[in-house]
Amino acid sequence: MTKVLMKGNEAIGEAAIRAGCLHFFGYPITPQSEVPEYLSKRLPEVGGQYVQAESEVAASNMIYGAAGVGMRVLTTSSSPGISLMAEALSYIACCELPVVVVNIMRCGPGLGGILPSQSDYFQATKGTAHGDFDIIVLAPSSVQEAVDLTIISFELAEKYRNPVMVIGDGMIGQMMEPVSFPDKEIGPPLDPGDWGLTGCKDRPRRIVNSLYLDPDLLYQQNIKLKEKFELIKQNELRFELYNCDEPYDLLLVGFGMMARICKTAIDQLKAEGLNVGLFRPITVNPFPYEACAEAIGRSKSVISVEMNMGQMIEDVRLANVEGKPVDFFGKTGGLIPAVEEVQDKVRESLAAMKK
Amino acid sequence: MKKIFAYSDGLTRKPTHYCPGCTHGVIHRLVGETLMELGLRERTVGVAPVGCSVLAYEYFNCDMFEASHGRAPAVATGAKRTRPNLCVFTYQGDGDLASIGMAEIVHAANRGEKFTSIFVNNAIYGMTGGQMAPTTMPNQRATTCPAGRDVNDAGYPIKVAELLATLTTPAFVARVSVHSPQETVKAKQVLRQAFEYQAEGRCYTFVEFLSTCPTNWGLSPRESDSWLEQEMLPYYSLGIKKRPEDFEGGPKWK
Structure with a gap:
């Protein structure tokens, strides 16, 4: 594994490709814009696709659509943009879809500034959006670890069918460090299993939905999500x-x-x-x-x-x-x-x- | 005896929750029939909105999403871009598409996403109980404009089909109505054309349906059909507003 000198944001983009993620939907925002810039060039080279959304609101719903049809997908943003994506993450968590979101955190509140911070800790770990749900949140402390954790994020997202967020303070996105990537060029595609909307040929139709008008059924779904997160607590702690x-x-x-x-x-x-x-x-x-x-x-x-x-x-x-x-x-x-x-x-x- | 009329297999057998006289049921049927006639059902993914048709995922007999309010075109973009062999459609009302979701519909159309949007315009918010919509007619009463829509305060109703037709990106954009059997037959032909364009991977396709809301209009179903014809048709003209062929000879960029 030879090392290359890369900017954190670009390394995260490359890591996603190595994890087999060939679809990115996003919107530019400082200090993460190098991720969409890098992937807009790189994804077409590997048969993937970059789509620039009209907003973070749209980008987050595009990843909902892509994950819902059983495709591996990434979006990245920075603090104010993550706030706009929060609603969709609640839907995605309820629908139990695997997505990876990277937040290259900048300082807030409000429009705040474009310099690094860790001010979105509460948002990421406690109250990402409305309703009872948890997302897995990983915090790298180097560009190499950002690469490694991005790859692990896809594994965790798919293992538990749950959103995973990588939070990097702005420095991680902007600084250059030597990094190495897994030798395999591109990971295998995601298996849409018994849940992806792939067309109902030779099987009963499927629904990706977070609306439960029956309180008993919604409570059951809440319990299911809670039990899943208890399992994550048992298996996935890293420190x-x-x-x-x-x-x-x-x-x-x-x-x-x-x-x-x-x-x-x-x-x-x-x-x-x-x-x-x-x-x-x-x-x-x-x-x-x-x-x-x-x-x-x-x-x-x-x-x-x-x-x-x-x-x-x-x-x-x-x-x-x-x-x-x-x-x-x-x-x-x-x-x-x-x-x-x-x-x-x-x-x-x-x-x-x-x- | 030869069967000449039957339930469409494009729809599930679940009874709908729509109010008596509402034309959502007719539009559902046209979509279901079209999916069957074009042989698309087994590779179709629909996206339901928030509004009266929020439960559309219970009625269309294909894989379905339920989207958040207004975001169906973004969800459809994510689905169609990553699995282009799917037939993808959104089914959205006027609050969902023309108010909270205006950004998503305009940009999906402008990117030329290869899916089909079915836009149901009944000039009112139905599910929440008859509030003013962006498509509510001037002077039409609603629970949030009890004296009638004041165009000096709320502006004029938005003609979404015409608005999308102004975009340079090639698209198929049409407005149809289901207030009479004759118009319903024509609407089906237009809808079929839209799904055919999608199946060819040709362009973004958008069909606006004028629809009735007897419950919130405070009219009988028959009066509602007349009201649509007399009040809505002069403002929301029917017809094909844009075809992909129109682009031929259009602007060329180096």
């Missing part, structure tokens, strides 16, 4: 522990690029004789509560470090079953906490502990 082998007094919890900044901070603090651990959830929904609890349990206190005003900290608190002190450090608006700022926060916190 990384960094510098947790030796005893540590303080644990940082961070996801995506923020975790990578934390790693640099931790490496440098180690040279000062300060040992700090890092817990990095890779599946942020479902959140790996037990593993996080275990990591917190070995620490005296914990700091949730995020590029937002404090969102994942609520999951950290839920994981904090032993009641250790939980603090927050973060910035948003497009500002990225610097390594030195994280270190200052760590030193301050450790000093306070000694008092």
